Amino acid sequence: MTFGITTFVTDEGISGPALGAALEDRGFDSLFLAEHSHIPASRQSPYPRGGELPRMYYRVVDPFVTLAAVAAVTERLVLGTGVTLLIQRDVIHTAKEIATLDQISNGRFVFGVGAGWNREEMADHGTDPRTRGALLDEQIAALREIWTNDLAEYHGRFIDFDPMYSWPKPVRQPHPPIFIGGGKAAADRAVRHGVGWFPTAVTDPAEIPAQLAMLEGNDRPVMVGAVAPDPIMIEAYLEAGVRDICLSLPTVSESETLAILDDYTKIIDKYRSAGR
Template structure:
């Protein structure tokens, strides 16, 4: 099982380039960055884990700008979003950002997407929370066409455009792998239809991992890679997930100043080394 890192990069923590270099030096294979465009001051949507919304949500950097900076200080580190809120994004700009990052990094992008939870944030982007899943499904279909067709067109209920040119094309063929976040029935259906890999959250039981893998095989989707996003460094839990067939564990790195972050990464590297 491989080990990566998931985190929030903010204006108050370690700089992106230093972080990327430190991850690669310690043998981590990937980095997944969270995305929030803003946090509405009148937010009513409850924070999923409960309690107050952590400060990092208010201050996170743009993931694609951050990953581009990290690409410049690394050679092999995989550059992931965990997760990009595609339903709050323009599909053309997103297609170009992902393809551009894949080009400048030499084909290292892992494109993680999810339907999101902050309904006020969605509404500020003009997205109806009630139809965000259907919107996301159409956006994923449109992105694949923009990445793979010389002249792409798409005609859906939420995404609709006549033939267009969209360059650059990604380095990875046919396109960067799409990691589908979430564990709901709707998310799993999305994974089976449009995803290349699964990005479930920590707390997903090993037996559920096995069930989903078996179900995917029944849908003709055998050997879909699975990465646990934002997991704690707990030995018993990690061993059980590895036995269940998880391919990668992305450990949750707290957002800290540089010296504290490097110490925490040293701890994580020692922990990961126990499973190699």
Template sequence: MEFGVSTFVTDDGIGPAPLGRALEERGFGALFLAEHTHIPASRESPWPGGAELPRQYYRTLDPFVALTAAATVTERLIVGTGIALVVQRDPIVLAKEVASLDLVSGGRAQLGVGAGWNREEMRNHGTEPKTRMRLLRERVLAVKELWTAEKAEFHGEFVDFDPVFSYPKPVQDPHPPVLVGGSGPTTFDRVIEFGDGWMPIHGRGTDGLAGQIAELRDRAGRRVPVTVFGVVPKAENVAALTDAGVDRVLFNLPTEPEDATLARLDTMAALL
């Protein structure tokens, strides 16, 4: 079992560099960051996590900037997105951002992907919510093409470009792992087609996790790695996730100032 944290890095919590150092010093293996480019003031879309949207959703730093800061002060820490809202990102730019992070980190980048839940937010990026899953698929496939082909091209319903040169290429061969978020009825289709792993949120559609993992691996015909993020740091959760066949647990780390964060990490580290 591997351990890390999933969190929101904001302008009023611990910075990404001291957070990265603190995690590596305490034996954590991964840092995964959430993202929201903005939160529309209308608040029409209900938050899946409850009634009130927490403050950190409004104040996130760009994940790739923050992860780069963490990568430059660490040597072993995996740096990833949990999740990147691909339906709100240009795929050519996204391919360069992740490849650049992989280069700067020496091959430690991972890309957690999803389509998101905030319909007003994605509409502000020109994305139609009803077709966002098809858009997610094409953009991920296009990113992989840009990572791996000398002359990359892609022709789809939403993404269309003739042969291009896109550099840098990732350090990892063939590319950084793409971890597909979600736990809906069609999630496994996406994992099998264009994912390198599955990354659901703990407690959201994961009640029968052991059976879900077995089904996914049976359908895929391979041992699909599973990362679970947003895990409440309790020994019983670690034991249950271990028994279910999970490969990596990402403890939920609240967004707090540096002193409070370091104290919380000391407590979490006892579970490693």
């Protein structure tokens, strides 16, 4: 059983290094950071959780640079993206960024990746929202090719490169763990690629069985993100067999964050003391 944090680090809240050090000091297992390159001023894509888009989406920092800084002040904390919007990125550059971060952190990186929801944002990167799923499939395959082969090549509909060299290679072999973030489509993609699934927590414990059933009996690792710091929700996910839980952390000042983490620590310590 592991307990981590999913959050948005911004230029207005606690810094990444301060947050990482605080989490490690309190016994948390992991930190997963969100990514958005920008927010288009004219946007019709609805916010998935309803209402206005929260301020943190506009102010979020780059997760890879931030996690590298966190790696420098921690020793055991697992560092992940929750999630990387790979469809808005160059796959060759991203392969090198991830391998470099895995080197810096001595194999502590976990790659959370998703197809995204903000169609205007992805369109600004030249990505067609209608084919982003197929693009993501090829990008994941290309990343694995680059990470695991000294001489790598890939030829697909969207990603196409001739034999090439790219170092460093990741510390973790054959490559950092991959978790696909999202709902049913993400669960299906995780099964196809033989990787983990990273769904966002539901808000009602009664919805958990139906959520986990999206894997349709396939035995893939499951890590649930943005879980409310509510013992009822935590208990429900544990009872359903989920052993990797990331609590949702709001984006607030350093002093407020540390107070919240102290409260979270009291919650998770009860499960650890019980040997759950």
